[in-house]
Amino acid sequence: MAESEELGIATGEAQAGGRAVAGASRGPVLGPPLVEYLLRLGDDRLILGHRLSEWCGHGPILEEDIALSNMALDLIGQAASLLRLAGEAEGQGRDEDALAYWRDGVRFRNALLMELPKGDFGFTVVRQFLVSAQSVFLWEALLASTHEGLAGVAAKAIKEAKYHLRHASEWVVRLGDGTPESHDRVQRALDDCWRYTGELFAQDEVDAAVAALGITVDMASIRARWDQVVDDVLQRATLTRPADGPMRHGGRVGRHTEHLGHLLSVMQSVARAHPGATW
């Protein structure tokens, strides 16, 4: 598919002076649902894992350098498996590295929350907590996926996500119920993250198509369990759950924040400077 087609730019519906100006599509054209779905799962983990890896050597205590690196390793490892599956489903010979290093930002399908800059340690653990809570319940559901490869990834990832959730929850409680400064910092981080949480549960025609095949589940059931865990941890952390205002969307169809471009320009720089090279 040509780049202009995929982006839904008009290819000739209306002519003015011989050049097309009016297009049929107002949004991006998506690939096959299974490919899109696997990219969404894979990109979430690749981009969040990348953000976590930025902490390596800069954590507040040595033990956290180790823990954050551990989580980065788990997530990037999951991403590699998921992107491999996406490449196989796509059937155009792209492997996980081709997908990670040679797609432009508009082709990435991660939720916006993942790409936000790492912020302070409070922001990092709050985001990790919100995402891990979603991941635990999602992986639990995907254990029964009709997609064998995906169920296989879920079997390994569920253990990892449970550890991430436990670790991040402990820190949210510690920081929320720590000093007045730490309380303010994590409350602010929570407020900042909140408007991106809706996208973690949003469903469009891609999700509906894969859910119809038993590949994934209705996100509403996952949302309900997420709400419970979030309420419980926030209560223990003496934090206030923000009100559900307008939610930010767009990552799932490639409409990202400005932050993703900068992340990718770093991540892809060496690979792209040497086309065709093996590493």
Place this chain on the structure above:
Amino acid sequence: MPETTRPLPTDDPTQVAAFEARIAAGESIEPKDWMPERYRRQLTRMMSQHAHSEIVGMLPEGNWITRAPSLRRKLSLIAKVQDEAGHGLYIYCGTETLGVDRFDLYNQLLDGTAKYSSIFNYPTLAWADMGVIGWLVDGAAIVNQTILAKTSYGPYARAMVRICKEENFHKRQGYEICMTLAKGTPAQREMLQDAVNRFWWPSLMMFGPSDTHSPNTAELLKWRVKRKTNDELRQRFINLTVPQAQELGITLPDPDLRYNAETKNWDFGTIDWSEFQEVIAGNGPCNRERLEARRAAHDEGRWVRDAAAAHAAKRSQATAAA
């Protein structure tokens, strides 16, 4: 007053004699055993320098984690830097068996009074540096640490056994990156050669000053803290590394490097010790940046540590009240 500047107490000569007899008999010294104050301080110095080196050593490699050119390389680089954090933590805990507090030692690193390996004050400028650091820097560290695994102080020796296993893995991984680049495109080979040119001499300096200028060597050898001299270890490293360079098809930046059939050693050119002294004195290319990065992490993490302490205090209060 800092530990190292306090005057030495006088050790009882009978105890010293008994201690040295144990060393001579090849016995291992354990934390609760009597030891001369000088021995304890030398070990504290060596072990804390080693721990600091692991922690500062995370920075030059951490610099390329976000740019690793494949997911497999990214994963193995994160895992490697994570291992270094683990080694640092492990050795810091080891120093505590000598009656020092690891946070005091860490403060000495932050205030610039403690030393760490000079190699980490060189910048990492290209992806190939990740291969070359694994191959040469971890390679040199292994030569050092394999001998340290036989050091007379038990906890340090045991730590070295464990750490050496992981370092060997890192070295293989680094050499494999180098081999991939060596077999790659002309640009990749050029990147590799440039990295070797930059890291070869600093790697040789990692073994420390020549024996004639090493103030600590004689005493350390007597107490079997060290088992080989700096020069012996350096030569051993060069002898091991030259054939590996040949295998890679790269050159080592020393026109005087040649095999000596008589000694069976690779003779090498003169090390620029003035460069080494400059780096040790704090004037290497990245000394300031490395310490600044550690200080920034420490300062930015203060509120986190304070919160963790405050929370723990609240919890123990709540438990006591219950």
